[in-house]
Amino acid sequence: MGHSRAQKAKTHKRIVSIASKKFREEGLAGVGIAELMKEAGLTVGGFYKHFDSRDDLVAEAVSSAFGGWKRRVDAAKAGSPPVSYEKLIDEYLNEAHRDNPGTGCAFSVLAPEIARSDKRTRALTSEQVRNDIELIAALCPAKDKRTARSTAILTFSALVGAMALARAVSDEALSREILNTVAELLKNSA
Amino acid sequence: MGHSRAQKAKTHKRIVSIASKKFREEGLAGVGIAELMKEAGLTVGGFYKHFDSRDDLVAEAVSSAFGGWKRRVDAAKAGSPPVSYEKLIDEYLNEAHRDNPGTGCAFSVLAPEIARSDKRTRALTSEQVRNDIELIAALCPAKDKRTARSTAILTFSALVGAMALARAVSDEALSREILNTVAELLKNSA
DNA sequence: ATTATCTATAGATCTATAGATAATGC
DNA sequence: ATTATCTATAGATCTATAGATAATGC
Numbered sequence: 001m002g003h004s005r006a007q008k009a010k011t012h013k014r015i016v017s018i019a020s021k022k023f024r025e026e027g028l029a030g031v032g033i034a035e036l037m038k039e040a041g042l043t044v045g046g047f048y049k050h051f052d053s054r055d056d057l058v059a060e061a062v063s064s065a066f067g068g069w070k071r072r073v074d075a076a077k078a079g080s081p082p083v084s085y086e087k088l089i090d091e092y093l094n095e096a097h098r099d100n101p102g103t104g105c106a107f108s109v110l111a112p113e114i115a116r117s118d119k120r121t122r123a124l125t126s127e128q129v130r131n132d133i134e135l136i137a138a139l140c141p142a143k144d145k146r147t148a149r150s151t152a153i154l155t156f157s158a159l160v161g162a163m164a165l166a167r168a169v170s171d172e173a174l175s176r177e178i179l180n181t182v183a184e185l186l187k188n189s190a
Numbered sequence: 191m192g193h194s195r196a197q198k199a200k201t202h203k204r205i206v207s208i209a210s211k212k213f214r215e216e217g218l219a220g221v222g223i224a225e226l227m228k229e230a231g232l233t234v235g236g237f238y239k240h241f242d243s244r245d246d247l248v249a250e251a252v253s254s255a256f257g258g259w260k261r262r263v264d265a266a267k268a269g270s271p272p273v274s275y276e277k278l279i280d281e282y283l284n285e286a287h288r289d290n291p292g293t294g295c296a297f298s299v300l301a302p303e304i305a306r307s308d309k310r311t312r313a314l315t316s317e318q319v320r321n322d323i324e325l326i327a328a329l330c331p332a333k334d335k336r337t338a339r340s341t342a343i344l345t346f347s348a349l350v351g352a353m354a355l356a357r358a359v360s361d362e363a364l365s366r367e368i369l370n371t372v373a374e375l376l377k378n379s380a
Numbered sequence: 381a382t383t384a385t386c387t388a389t390a391g392a393t394c395t396a397t398a399g400a401t402a403a404t405g406c
Numbered sequence: 407a408t409t410a411t412c413t414a415t416a417g418a419t420c421t422a423t424a425g426a427t428a429a430t431g432c
Contacts, residue, residue, distance in 0.1 A: 003410055004404055011410085027303060029219040032394055046411045047396085054395065101305075107355065109302045113217060115291075115357035122360035129359050129368075153352075153371040158344055161351025164301035169319050170312035178319075181343045189379065193384055194430060201384085222420055236385045238422065 012050050015040050019061035020068070025102040028058055028113040059121045062114065065106035066128040070135075077135070085139040086187050092159045093183040098166050098175070108163035132156060158182050202240050205230050209251035210258070215292040218248055218303040249311045252304065255296035256318040260325075267325070275329040276377050282349045283373040288356050288365070298353035322346060348372050 003011075018039050022031045033054060034044045051057045076083035076091070083091075091097075092105065101109045107129075114125050137145070137152035162182040166175045193201075208229050212221045223244060224234045241247045266273035266281070273281075281287075282295065291299045297319075304315050327335070327342035352372040356365045 003402095005409090007404095008410060027217075027219060027306065029217060030306070033396090034394075043412055044395090045397090045413070049410060107358070109305075111354035111358040112299045112302060115299075115354075116217065116220070119360060122358065126359040126361040126364055129355060130361075130364065150371050150375055153368055154348055154375045157351035157355060157368065157372050158348040159351065160354060161347035161349065162343075164305075164350060164354065165297065165319060165347060167305035168297070168301040168312065169316040170309060171316040171320075174316055174320060178343055178347065181340050182347050185340055185344045193428095195383090197430095198384060223422090224420075233386055234421090235387070235423090239384060244421065 008050075011040070011042070015042075015047075015050060016057070016060045016064050019057055020064040021102040023058070023061050024065055024104065024106060024109050028110060028117065033057075055118050055121075058117060059124060062106060062110065062117075062121055063124055065110070066124070068103070069105055070128070070131065074135075077138070083139070085136075085141060088136065088139055089155070089159070089183050089186050093162060093179045095176070095179065098163060098179065101167070105160070105163065107160045108167075111160065111164075129156075155186055158186060198240075201230070201232070205232075205237075205240060206247070206250045206254050209247055210254040211292040213248070213251050214255055214294065214296060214299050218300060218307065223247075245308050245311075248307060249314060252296060252300065252307075252311055253314050255300070256314075258293070259295055260318070260321065264325075267329070273329070275326075275331060278326065278329055279345070279349070279373050279376050283352060283369045285366070285369065288353060288369065291357070295350070295353065297350045298357075301350065301354075319346075345376055348376060 015036065019031070019036050022036060022039070033047050036057075037044050037047055051060070072091075076087070097104045114121055133149065133152050133156060135152075136155055137148040140148040140151045140155075142148035142151050159182075162178050166178045169175050169178075205226060209221070209226050212226060212229070223237050226247075227234050227237055237247075241250070262281075266277070287294045304311055323339065323342050323346060325342075326345055327338040330338040330341045330345075332338035332341050349372075352368050356368045359365050359368075
């Protein structure tokens, strides 16, 4: 009990990181504060010294979930050679990503719940969608900037939708068909 | 109290219909049994004479939500002239659909929660995804059947993803850009 | 007699708060 | 002295069940 401020900052980050994972796995409405704190090795009581409300944590956790994906794409882009459009598609539309939503793209699993969330979370999401569109557009082998942006928006939508559908169906063959077909078509038409 | 069997069947349908709408509006985890029964003009106690469990209602309500969309597309297809691929896209990707999830496509709003639901609901979803792919493929102006099916899968994914993203962002201009861009690209590339 | 619905409630769980405790930080 | 965490709990809500009531259906 009663630890240092440095410790508190670390604890705060741990709670957010765990929430970010659990929310993607169970949904924003699917995990309680007690469970999250327990996973962080803490108890419920301490929660409200870290966050004013549950919505506060949701906003931070969603932001953190976006951050993970952003870091990965940024790193891939900055690599030499920078990651290709084709590679991005393959990194998204695969079975490992499908089977591990907790560490994957937040949009594919949280978009509908974010749509029902508070203004802060949705504003944060707008910003992230804008960033991701620009990121994908920068990788698009398109003629002009306008076309690249349009292609990026279609690509982004298809990635998110295909992943959501591939996870929702129980038929494994159908699930794979969705992932593979969308990946192939996106790569061939860009 | 104590009504006829015909009445019970009607009541059952009313509960499912209300659940189908509310689940799309608030998520599968976002509405309680008491609230649903109250909206149907009933009380909690009667619920379990209609359904063995909450999951039973979820399965029926999701099925019902799929049915609505299916009926609409079937009708459009059977019309003379049958609805075109372009028309289908426009009927999906518009602001009215975006702003009324309760009467819209269940995938765009429930896919992530369905992925966490029981086998029955997911099996039912597989069947519906299969149907919808075939439905869209039948409208695709593509060379051969294989190409039509691939295009249908990409189209379906892009529709669902674009709608989910358009609803998640708070920036109205960005939301519209997503809907319009995906609609235009799908129509031009098919 | 059966049953569709009602009222009432058990038992679990969820967000948030109050007050105690044990450490840090001045 | 302040504060990060703990235990305990209030008050709301959620699924599910028990038992009463008033209608149908034989």
